[in-house]
Amino acid sequence: MKRSFLLLVPSLLFSLSTTWAQQVPSGHQTTQAIRPAPLPATILIPASNFLQEIPKGNTIADADALQAPWLFNNTALVLKSETNLMTQIAVTELGTYHLYVRGQGQKGTGFKVAVNDKATTATFGQGPLSWQTGGSFELQPGIVNLKITRIDSGPAFDLLVLSKTPNLREDDVRPYQLPDDVKLLKDYKIPPSNAVKFGDVTGDGKTDFMVLEPNFSAHVFDNDGKELWNYQAPTEYTKERSEFEAPGLVWDFDRDGKAEVVHWRQLEGQEYLVIADGRTGKIKRKTLWPTQPLPHVYNNFRLAIGKLHKDGPNDVVVFTDMGGTIAICAYTPDLKQLWKHTETRKKDNLGHYVYPVDLNADGLDEVLVGTLLLDSNGQKIWDRFDLLPDNHDHADSYKFGDVNNDGKLDIVTANSETGVFVYEAMTGKIIWQNTAEHSQQLAVGNFLKNVPGPQVVIGGRTYGNRAIGEPYLSSQLYWFDNQGSLLKKWPGNPINGNPDFVRGNWRGDGSMQLFWHKFRINDAGTGELYFPDPVFHMFDFMGQGAEEVITLSRGRLQVYGSRQAQHSNQDAKKNRDYLKSTVVNHTHY
Numbered sequence: 001m002k003r004s005f006l007l008l009v010p011s012l013l014f015s016l017s018t019t020w021a022q023q024v025p026s027g028h029q030t031t032q033a034i035r036p037a038p039l040p041a042t043i044l045i046p047a048s049n050f051l052q053e054i055p056k057g058n059t060i061a062d063a064d065a066l067q068a069p070w071l072f073n074n075t076a077l078v079l080k081s082e083t084n085l086m087t088q089i090a091v092t093e094l095g096t097y098h099l100y101v102r103g104q105g106q107k108g109t110g111f112k113v114a115v116n117d118k119a120t121t122a123t124f125g126q127g128p129l130s131w132q133t134g135g136s137f138e139l140q141p142g143i144v145n146l147k148i149t150r151i152d153s154g155p156a157f158d159l160l161v162l163s164k165t166p167n168l169r170e171d172d173v174r175p176y177q178l179p180d181d182v183k184l185l186k187d188y189k190i191p192p193s194n195a196v197k198f199g200d201v202t203g204d205g206k207t208d209f210m211v212l213e214p215n216f217s218a219h220v221f222d223n224d225g226k227e228l229w230n231y232q233a234p235t236e237y238t239k240e241r242s243e244f245e246a247p248g249l250v251w252d253f254d255r256d257g258k259a260e261v262v263h264w265r266q267l268e269g270q271e272y273l274v275i276a277d278g279r280t281g282k283i284k285r286k287t288l289w290p291t292q293p294l295p296h297v298y299n300n301f302r303l304a305i306g307k308l309h310k311d312g313p314n315d316v317v318v319f320t321d322m323g324g325t326i327a328i329c330a331y332t333p334d335l336k337q338l339w340k341h342t343e344t345r346k347k348d349n350l351g352h353y354v355y356p357v358d359l360n361a362d363g364l365d366e367v368l369v370g371t372l373l374l375d376s377n378g379q380k381i382w383d384r385f386d387l388l389p390d391n392h393d394h395a396d397s398y399k400f401g402d403v404n405n406d407g408k409l410d411i412v413t414a415n416s417e418t419g420v421f422v423y424e425a426m427t428g429k430i431i432w433q434n435t436a437e438h439s440q441q442l443a444v445g446n447f448l449k450n451v452p453g454p455q456v457v458i459g460g461r462t463y464g465n466r467a468i469g470e471p472y473l474s475s476q477l478y479w480f481d482n483q484g485s486l487l488k489k490w491p492g493n494p495i496n497g498n499p500d501f502v503r504g505n506w507r508g509d510g511s512m513q514l515f516w517h518k519f520r521i522n523d524a525g526t527g528e529l530y531f532p533d534p535v536f537h538m539f540d541f542m543g544q545g546a547e548e549v550i551t552l553s554r555g556r557l558q559v560y561g562s563r564q565a566q567h568s569n570q571d572a573k574k575n576r577d578y579l580k581s582t583v584v585n586h587t588h589y
Contacts, residue, residue, distance in 0.1 A: 041093045041164035044173060045146060047077040047157055048518075048529035053492035055083035059471055060495055062533070064554055066156060068129050072102065073177050074532030075518065076158040079111055079125070080469070085148040089162070091139045097162040099134035102170060105155030113160060114147040115139075125155025131170040137162070179520075182530055185548060186541075186559035188225045191217075196536070196550075196557060198583055199250030201228070201278025203258040205571065207541050208278070209557075210261055212246035218263050220278060229281035234266050240298045244352065247301040249584050250278065253314060253333040262303055262316060264289060273303075273318060275335060287335040290320055290327050297323045299347040304585045306330060306356030307365045308338065308376045313580040319354035319369060323347035328354060328369055330378060339378030349388070351395035352589035357581075359400070359409050359425035366425075368411065370395050373428065382428035393418045396589055401444040401454055403482050404431055412456055414439035420458050420480065432484030436460040437494075440475065443501040447514050448479065449523035451487065456480045457525070459501065459516065462494045471496035477516065479525045490526045500588060502538035508546030508566035515549055531560060539583045543571035 051060075057080040063071045066078075077085070091097075101113060105125035112120050113134055120134040139162070146160065161173060190196070195212040202208055206223035213219075216233040233241070248263035253275065261276045271289035276282060300321035307313035308330055315338065316331040326345055330338040343350065350370030359366045364376040371384035388394060393416045403410045403422050410431060411423040419435035420442065437460030446453035458478040464470030474494035479487040499517035506513035513520065515535045519527030536552035541559050545568030548561040573579050 039163065039165065039168075039172065039176070041095065041097070042168070042173075043089055043091070043097075043162045044072075044176060045087065045089060045160040045162070046073050046075065046529065047159065048073060048075050049087045050077060050085040050148065051491045051495065052087070052526065053085075054495060055081035055085065056493045057081035057470075058085075058493075060497070061156060062553070066104065066129070068104065070174075072159040072173070073529055075529060076156045078154060078156045079148065079151045080154045082151050084151070087146050089144050089146055091141055091144050091162075093164070094141055095139065095164050096136050097139050097164055098136050098166055098168065100159075100161040100163065100168055100170075101132050101134050101157060102129070102159040103132070103155055103157035104129035105153075109153040109155040110150075111148055111152070111155050111157070112150040114145075114149050115162070116145050119149060123150075125157060178532070179528065179530060181563050183561050183563045184558060185561050186225075186557075188221065188557040190221070190555060190557050191219055192555050193552070194588060195245040195248070196552065197248055197250050197586075198537070198539070198541070199252070199259040199278070199579075200257070200573075201250060201259050201261065203256070205543060207543065207573070208250070208259075210248055210250055210263070211557075212248045212263070214242035214246065216241050216246045216264050218246075218248060218261070220261060220281065228279055231263070231265060231281060233264075237295065237298065243298070244300055245302070245588060247303045247318075249303045249305065251305050251314075251580075251584060260284065264301065269294065273316070273331070273335065275333075285335045287331070287337070290318055290329045290337075290340065291322055292325070297347070299323055300350075300352045302353050302587065304354050304356050305580045306367065306376075307358065307363075307577075307580070308356075310363060313356075313365070313576055317354050317356050317367060319350075321347055321350065326350050328367060328374065328378070330367070341374055341378050341380070343372070346391035348394045349391035351398075353397075353587045355398055356585065357400055357409075359411070361409075368398065371428070373426075381426065384423075384428050387421070387430075388415060388418065392416065396440050397442055397587075399442055399444045400425070403444065403454055403456065405482065412442060412444050414442045414458055416440075420456060420478075422456070422484070434480060434484050434486060436478035436480075437462050437476070439478075441499065441501050443503055443514055443516075445503060445512050445514065447512075447521065447523065448487070448525055451481055454482055455487070456482075457501070457514070457516075457521075459499055460489075460494070461498070464496075473498045475499050475517075477521075477525065477527075488525055497534065500535055502535045502549060504538040504547035504549075504582075505540075505545075506538075506547060506549070506562050507564055508544075508562070508568065518551075531558075533558065536588075537586055540572035540578075543573060544568070545570050545572065547572070 059078045101124045103125035110123040115137045197210045211219045215238045219230040252259040272286045274286040302319040306315045306317040308315040318329045329340045355368040356365035367374040373381040421433045422431040436458040440461040441459035459475045476494040477490045520530040533551035533553035537550040541548040546565035
């Protein structure tokens with residue numbers, strides 16, 4: 001049964017003075033600044049407040065996309081639809097309020113703003129990004145309707161302000177970006193990448209990281225953001241290698257406190273799987289990469305840590321998809337091959353990643369890839385190739401949880417156009433299935449209030465026509481209960497992007513918080529803008545017990561924590577099972 005929810009998205013009415021972690025453009029550790037005194041009777045209405053029922057055709061954009069020096073919350077709405085947008089705000093003080101609008105556009109574009117039933121005489125969004133006044137309004141305490149109206153030809157805006165302060169400047173509101181709860185902890189400038197891997201390579205107990213470029217080049221940075229070393233991949237076959245995430249991970253095989261780096265390298269015309277010293281990049285061990293000799297096609301080449309022996313996790317599982325030949329191989333820490341399983345199938349038919357997970361609670365990992373499950377010795381337990389014979393309808397991502405509350409772990413998968421499937425883990429039997437556009441990303445957990453859990457939420461991807469200016473990729477949340485019934489969607493139309501979910505112990509109190517795209521997802525299943533860039537990963541980065549959100553954008557990696565987090569000062573990464581499952585075995589797909 002479909003259920004309807006109505007959420008009044010609150011505006012940001014500041015009445016308390018707080019501290020704020022200001023962003024630094026090029027440094028690595030942020031400094032804390034005291035937030036300025038609260039602006040008197042000032043209501044900030046970011047563009048994100050209008051996303052609840054975003055009209056088809058409108059898009060969100062960041063400062064890079066709009067070539068702007070900065071955007072409030074790094075988020076603007078580009079108004080490609082003439083459909084009006086509306087939100088409601090709470091006014092607590094009687095008086096005269098001045099409207100300020102921050103927008104941009106070009107000749108022939110524009111929009112007006114209506115406060116209750118009174119529209120501005122001024123038109124906004126007609127030239128370079130600017131801060132404009134929009135007249136004054138006599139407002140009573142209560143709920144006020146705010147509308148973007150009379151829209152023409154694609155202007156953009158990032159912020160509206162109603163304030164009793166005359167001559168308010170944009171610099172006055174700039175310090176009040178993002179919710180009070182959000183604290184920027186780390187800010188790194190990195191090479192462009194869609195795959196960053198984490199671990200302690202220096203042995204100082206802090207989180208370091210490896211940045212993998214699309215062409216398979218690798219850069220290792222310490223916790224301060226200093227580049228320790230890099231490997232530059234050969235330029236031959238660069239185009240073929242650049243479509244998907246590059247293979248690599250960080251793991252301490254010899255348990256000396258200093259993690260090694262595992263990744264792909266090409267040496268003298270041959271491809272190798274190498275384990276290198278995490279501090280220097282010097283090769284410690286290597287073996288031939290488990291594909292045919294060059295040239296060959298590069299599709300899904302991925303690495304994961306597995307627990308294939310009782311003293312693990314300490315094994316390497318390699319997934320190689322050349323199209324036609326797809327292989328899953330397992331190696332010891334000395335890179336001796338334990339086993340190899342090969343399938344003759346088209347590219348992507350087994351998905352994009354490999355998942356070593358202990359599904360039957362026997363202390364050893366099964367290995368899941370696509371609709372194929374292998375045991376810790378590489379022997380097939382089951383496959384469901386009958387369900388997904390076409391490589392187009394493949395598994396894009398997996399999560400694991402007891403969905404039907406029978407005490408056993410289930411497999412939840414987003415299977416492209418065929419939708420979401422929930423399987424019995426050790427049999428492959430379908431518990432339930434439903435459709436959600438092109439089902440791309442998902443999360444499982446007890447997220448919604450007054451809905452029996454756990455729930456499954458899918459990022460349903462849609463594809464646009466780039467020839468007419470539509471975004472190629474957009475996404476929208478589909479919420480399902482534990483019986484597979486669709487509960488709701490959010491927002492009203494898909495928003496552009498290819499977003500990730502992350503979930504974790506944001507407050508440090510053991511409760512799980514879900515994030516998607518730039519948003520914190522609340523217990524009604526709708527989002528509040530929380531971060532300036534899309535979420536990428538979430539774990540105990542700082543080693544203090546709570547879990548931080550890591551965002552990733554063009555050349556920028558940032559770490560955010562909750563200002564209200566309870567810190568046990570016990571590093572969750574000291575547990576190797578946590579390190580394997582939560583930190584290291586991570587993928588966008």
